[in-house]
Amino acid sequence: MTTPIRRATSALLVGSVFVVLATACAADPTNVREAEHDRSSMPVDPAAVMGAPDRPIAGPQGAVGQFVVECPYSHALPDDPIVYPGEPGASHMHVFFGNTGADANSTLQSLLLDGTTCEQALDTASYWAPALYHDDVMLIPEKSVAYYRAGLDVDPTKVVAFPAGMAMIAGEPMAVEPQPTSVVAWSCGNGAMRWETPPSCPSGRGLRLDVTFPDCWDGEHLDVPGHREHMRYSSTGECPSTHPVHVPQLIFSVAYSFSGDPTGLKLASGGVLSGHADFVNSWDQDKLEDEVTFCLHRDVVCGVTSGRVSG
């Protein structure tokens, strides 16, 4: 089954994504549970299949059009709505941001009805990442920041919103070697330095995990077995012909108040090299499309990260 873009933006999408996220229809190749069973057929390094941005995306904000959503921490669960739908407790521990109800049983329908921690109340999408532990104590993140931009050197007028219910993963949870910092990196505060492993951050400019999602979509699948094959990273501003649809490049940053000596840090998915993040588009779709049109197409900075402490 394929899902044309148009369907994804219509009322039909609620039903179709419900299928993607939650049902166990074995004949449906977009079924995510089957995706898990397909794991053996996945490439050794599934992240490498998707490529990587041409270079790490960092530096002063304000050079290119963007919209930004800050979402305080919501909750932690050993659930993964994409990889282990319907199987509470099957995953390593994740920290969730945005959608307040995201869990193993979530569907697009349920996510759209849930609340959000985001200061953008119409961003009811769900974002999650592996929990970070320090000496085996789970650290509660301060907030997340989701930066939405056109991919590097991409003509921003080509970018279309993610279809409702689209699911994707960036970074490799099984990684034991350093990943490209253009995909997964550690940083301090709003700084532009990117590290493969957590640096020692100054007090007040705490540690962040930065994950850059792919920005090219195959135009058909909201998700696929393995959760990778429907997405690619653009290169030199172009998407490959197999994945011709430019979608926003989501850079998802998990901010901790943790600073200082990084010894003793590890992610729930493994060591500090196993950074990754997951995204399910359950935005208010009209608002998401507006933001793409107003901010990205017009190449205007619709917001920057704030220094807001909380509240």
Added chain:
Amino acid sequence: MKLFRALIGVSVLSVSMIACGSGDETNTSTEAPTSEAPSSEAPSTEAPTAGVLNVPADYATIQEAVDAAAEGDLILIAPGTYNEAVQVTTNNIVIRGVDRNTVIMDGNFELDNGFRVVGASGVAIENMTAMNYTKNGFFWTGSTGYRGSYLTAWRNGDYGIYAFDSVGGLLENSYAAGSPDAGFYIGQCYPCDAVIRNVIAEHNGLGYSGTNSGGNLVIVNSVFRNNRAGIVPNSGSYELCYPQRKTTIVGNLVYSNNQPDTPAIDVALLAMGNGILSAGGVQNIIERNRVWNHNKTGIGLVPFLEEDANDAIPSKDAWGTDCATQKLQAPVVPDGPLLWDSQDTEVRGNVLEDNRRADIAVGSAGTNLWELGNCFEGNTFTTSAPLELETLAPCGSPLSETAGDWLAGDLNVITWLVDAETAPPSVDWKTANLPEMPQLEGMPDAATAPAVPASATPPTIDLAAITVPDKMD
């Protein structure tokens, strides 16, 4: 509360009178001298028959009217509460409330911006109130030519009235309270070519903030009181167009910016208790302001420590680089923290009292103060840091290490980092105690005045005519 309201009434009157002293006009539409000339930019200004789109009579929502508007049109909004977040992308339109205090945009703590002008030029917004937005009351971004007149922004989650990456602006006769960041903000522009005049900012994290902005940026005849900190331009590589430079701050009343119960971003906690604070800005001019009752400095020039840098600090010979050019230059990420020193700023003729750390002050984090080029002259003050500051750092001649003891009474600004951690914490902007929303003077003849889109050339302010304002209460 009655007393407070009466005070507001008085204060607005006196602010208006100040305005009359620096210009004869009383009507926005005639104040901008360039608005009459460039008819090619705004042909409708000469044709009062230009379209008027009435909300809700002609269009049920403001957004529908905005979407239907053509350049030169006037959108006229009747009294009422509008739960809208309006996007504006049409150039040269005017959006006006018939009554400033009863045309109310209400975000209900869910909508993001009352108005967001996205890359449209010449958009003027007039005579209304925006409250309870999670981001900003009124927001221009990527605009050339913008104007906000007779606006009230109250209890919004980021800024009250906010111009980013925009040039050619005028914010006037407006009021902002209850934002954790700044009541008024103009940032990421050089040259900005912008004027802020006759505004009141209170109970915000910062009264005014402007990161990396300047170049014909003038803040005059306004009131900044009861914020965490008053007027706080700063430099930083986290956004573009650094350093902050060439902002002119003249004839303002700046007082009691120690307010402990406001919402506050991190920088507001750091700057708390200062009246006018340049944090890493250069080539600013601070003249003839009246500044009193601050726990720290009345006027302070201090470094801005940026530990999570995005680019190197431009050398002095690059300070003339305009923002558009700098945007094209690839950043060079430094290994360590940045220290943006306040430099080459002139502080003259201000009247200061009861600023309890020092009325006037300059500080650094290691740089020799005489190498920073800041000067102080003709101020009325009691205390300074370092001591004898006007003797050490007179204007008009190069500063000298041997002018005196530069270390006596050092500001010791590093301790502020510790102070920020023990400052009264930020209060949730949604529930912070605020003064009752004031009933403020509205735009004259709002129902009938012709539409004048925003000019990209702000009015020229006769700075020389501005005297130190009197206290209002």
